[in-house]
Amino acid sequence: MGKDRIDKTNAMRILDSAGAKYEVFSLGISEAVSGAEAARILGVDEAQVFKTLVTVGKSLEHYVFVIPVAKELDLKSAAQAVGEKNVEMLKSKDLFPLTGYVHGGCSPLGMKKSFVTVIDDSALRVDKLYFSAGKIGVQICSTLEQLRRALKFTVSPVTR
16 A cells, blocks of 8 residues: 555546645555455554445435445435435446446546535544545545535435
8 A cells, every 4th residue: 555656536636626635545456345455455444434335216316425334324314314215225237327436446526427425424533534536446535624625515324
C-alpha cells in the first residue's frame, strides 16, 4: 500500500474541483477484496472504511448508501431514510450500466448521474473515512466536512 503515482479518477477530479482536501491510497491490488481486507491493507480500523451500496426503491428511484464495511445495510432503516416504502439492493449486473462503476470499485462520487445519497451516522464517530476512489484497489481518505464540499448527502442510521 502506498501513495505511488495514481491516475486521477472522476471521484478525485470532483473533489479537486470542489476544493476538498483528501488523500489517495493504493491497495496494490487489481481485484476486489473484502472491506475487512482493505482495512487491514490500509492499517486502519474497519469502522473507518466505508463501502458504497446502490439500491432501488419501490418507486424505481435509485439510492446510494455509504456504510462501514463491517456492517450490513438495514433495508427498513434505509427505506425510511429516503422516504420509500421499501428498498432493495441493485443487482450486480445493473451496477455498471447505472453508475459507470464495477463491484468493488464503486465510489459515491462521479456516478453517471446524481442519486440521493445517505451516509451511515457512524461516520460522525470517526475523524476520517476511507471510501473507493472509483477504481478497484484505490481508496480516498477524507473527512465528512470535506466530502460535503463535493457531494450532497444526508447522515442517518442505516446499518445493523
